[in-house]
Amino acid sequence: MKTQAVPRIGQRDDIGRGGGVSRQIERLLVLMSRYREASIAVVAIVMVIYFQIGSDGGFLSSQFMSVVLRDTGRLGLIAIAEVMLMITGEIDISVSGTFSLAPYMMVLMSITWGLPLAVGGAIGVVLGILIGFVNGIITVRLRVPSLITTVGTLFFVQGIVVSIYNSQPIIAPIEEPFNAIFGESLYDPSDSFWSWHGVTAFTPFLWTVLVVAALALVLKKTTFGLHTIATGSNIVGAREIGVRTDRIKVCNFMIAGGCAAFAGVINTAQFASADPQAGSPFLTLQAIAAAVIGGTSLLGGSGTVIGALIGAFVVASLNNGLVMLGAQATVSDIYLGAAIVAAMILSVQVDRLRVRRRR
């Protein structure tokens, strides 16, 4: 990749000598051509500029960014769960059910048995991993398409959640520092932005960044990551060279389940409430949109968790920015839908430009 890019810089430098602006643009284009995430980053920057101007500078305020980045964190964790699976050519619709079940169990165990939230949360995440395992086994062993498997488990898991406690939302206990570490915002405008309270304004997002960094490393630097991509891009070829594709897929289902459960736990720590309807299918759809906008192929074989995180930021910004700009309820979904499609078109076009430059 680098051997292609370096001569181009030299060539363009010769042509553009004396033209500082064009050289800067050229450098930017070269930089963009190196990274798949560049296209969605451009979309995000354009959108931030638009909202910042439209809101008279309010969009990038620390309070508003706290709202948007918290939303990004929740959506981002579900989006990267989908990315890991979509790379292998599978999908998981049940993540919204897992998102509801894990924290619900955590809170029930806390109020019924007095179990600390941290322990209950860990059990909830393990439960999410188990749901992923079941999804994976049914999909790869019994040869059921993952879309159907996970639609089934979505209903099954959601049914369990609403039947456990008669569909009632439960007020969750607050246990510090668990809540503050995992989602509760203690930030007040009078607090210093760099204080502990300032950090809590963004904890859901910071956790997501941590998970994204870990999975990005896994995808780029480990054999497991390589095999994940190989499984999605050419499953027959991957099997022929000895990749245990079934195991890879099951593992990624488990990662997805764990991420969804963790997102649910963070969500409950944030609002101190466990709601059986917390994980609506709308959440899954938005997460898939974020993953695809971020550069993950629906056909498998390629994807980026960093792109998905930026995609989640785009969707979260649209969700909240449109409200900020005063979109009325009856028309706000029109704007949201059009903006998601526009973001997708812009991302695809920038990506085409990027690919063309690489050639």
Place this chain on the structure above:
Amino acid sequence: MTKDLRGDANARAGGGLGRRDALTRAAMFGVGAATLAGSIGAARAASESSGLPKKPYKFHFVCHVTLDQFFTPTIYGAQDACAAFGCSYQWTGSQKNVVSEMVSAMQTAIAEKSDGIAVCLVDPKAFDAATAMAMAAGIPVIAFNADVPVGSPNKRLSYIGQPLYQSGYNSALKFLKLVPKGSHIMLAIGVPGSLNTQPRLDGYIQAIKDGGNQVTYDVVNAGPDPATEISRVESYYLSHKNVAGMFGTGGSDTYACGFVANKYDLAKKGGIVAGFDLFPQTLDLIKAGVVAFTTDQQAYLQGFLPVQQLYLYKISGGLVGPANSDTSQAYVTKDNVDAYVGKTRFEGRSDVEPS
């Protein structure tokens, strides 16, 4: 409006022969019989009555959101009424407001020769044919929680629940007294166009227009899940800090308004929050003085009364039973919230039957 509804329902329920006449005659006959009994000294104390017989009728409840926590007390109400009258019920319909699934559920109940159907009429037209089919098959149909508009040709016998538009209107009249003249407020709706919250929103808006106190408003699409609702309401507040009040139209968006108001101490700044339904978190926020009030539409009665009316209709051969019942008489405020906070079967927070 309630009066109109009742009159309309009575007209519908009466059919061609005039049901009201039949009831009047039955009452007159009853008075005459009682007088006769009294005159011969044979009247017995009510406590000596062997009571109504238990009958194994099976009724179907067709709900638009079968898993929604709001209907937990409704289910308890249906259970208790069934236990009292020896009946059974089946809770069916759609999980996500899909009208075609509800109509299919009604048709299935008709095919099973149900003894009576209680249905949330969340669409002004879609249930007309199924209702007519049921009535033609001798299966009484009662609407609960959501009803067809006044003047509808739908043949349901009665409506038990909150008149949605009117309850929105009444609630707005109550909160408009609390916000300053000429102020700006936010109205939240979880899913615009939703058949059980949109009429409440329309009622809010009409009351604001009729109020004449120059209150302006924005309507925010809060979103379909609690986290999105909180996020969007917070976004609205941060960009409209002059807002004098935030008002929800459903349970979760009312809670979202309360959550954000609590976070930013809106009550201390004179801001008013109110809405609908009894999320436990909303009740806590009422107790804390963050939310001014919420409207209780007595979900328990929406399960108990349909069974009672269907049972009486069946056992009396169609003479007794169907009558409209407005269940939305209660506002929960700081003064009476303690009665709601406890674990009570009547609000769905405990399955323990009262002793």
